Amino acid sequence: MDQIRRYYESLSSITEAQWNELVPHFKRVNIPKNQFLSEPGQVVKDVSFIESGMLRCYYLFDGRESNCYFAAENCYLADYTSFLTQSPSVMYIEAMEDVTVINLDYHALQNLYKKDIIFQEFGRKIAEWLYIKLSNRVSDLLLLNPEERYYQFIKSDPELAQRIPQYMLASYLGITPESLSRIRRRQMRVAG
């Protein structure tokens, strides 16, 4: 539990008593590669902190996958909309590698929120962080063309980009795998 504790410490310093309040609600879960953390139709019961491995969120629409988010170690992940509203999810969250997550249950979290200001603060800061990430995503989609989005992505998150197959990255960028292949070829001619 060291890893997740360091994560919380990075948000706000936490007393031993507060930590002891929190820990009993954690449930460590293993998800083998290609298995799902959540699927459309179900109400998401947990938020998941990623200890190891990598996952992707995607929509299935008109028979094709659209990846909307990739997440790796040391961050929280969920269909947060479904979790917050306790309404059915509309996306898949799938392990791209063997994954270990630490789950925190919706009702446990609501109780923690009532008990101590620190848990409200954690919840607020995590939501704020997610907001900032999404906000950058929107501005990238609005302001950049596909080629610029590609270089923006590999510049801002190079090690993550390495772990993503090209055809998944393509739909994340809002283009087809063929187009991404051609974008990469164009750059190769320039870079030599």
Added chain:
Amino acid sequence: MDQIRRYYESLSSITEAQWNELVPHFKRVNIPKNQFLSEPGQVVKDVSFIESGMLRCYYLFDGRESNCYFAAENCYLADYTSFLTQSPSVMYIEAMEDVTVINLDYHALQNLYKKDIIFQEFGRKIAEWLYIKLSNRVSDLLLLNPEERYYQFIKSDPELAQRIPQYMLASYLGITPESLSRIRRRQMRVAG
């Protein structure tokens, strides 16, 4: 202050004492049409609750405006990324009509967060709400084509759509004014 109080009540019930703690930090400000609530380069000092009127957030990029958000009465608005990180803004927020907002200052808000769990809860719920809005925006941009995005928008927010000039709506949808005009014409032929 009735209007903003009802907004907070809708998030969580609030005692008279808590309300009295909050109110002194509010500052009501009028912004005439076409004036700015915030501009690129400055660190956003306040979050603004809209009492009346309508504003738009836009980026200026390659000499052209890209509207990323429209907001009207009874919601909070700011360049939230700049506000949260206290780093320079990169967007304009402009009054599309004469506007009245109620501002809450960054440092006042941080102090409120320390004083009472209810203010953390407000902050959390507002961030969560903003997250859900943005999340829908991302999925619309990823999954729908321009024509579908247009109908999605006027379906989900018809009264707001009425107040937005077409050339501003176009960049919000990620297309040119000419394209939006042609999309509308296409539909007219079908609808009669």
Added chain:
DNA sequence: CGCCAGGTTGAAGCGCTTCAACGTCTGTGG
């Protein structure tokens, strides 16, 4: 009235998609 902002229309061009074919690498079973 005449101007200007906002909206429409047409023609040409470009970039991404589509579809089909092929290449390459990896793992699996005969």
Added chain:
DNA sequence: CCACAGACGTTGAAGCGCTTCAACCTGGCG
């Protein structure tokens, strides 16, 4: 050890939708 299959990536050709640019229309306002 080779053969084969399947997943992933690349390439080409054709098509479509959006952009670009220019012209024009319309209504509101000084």
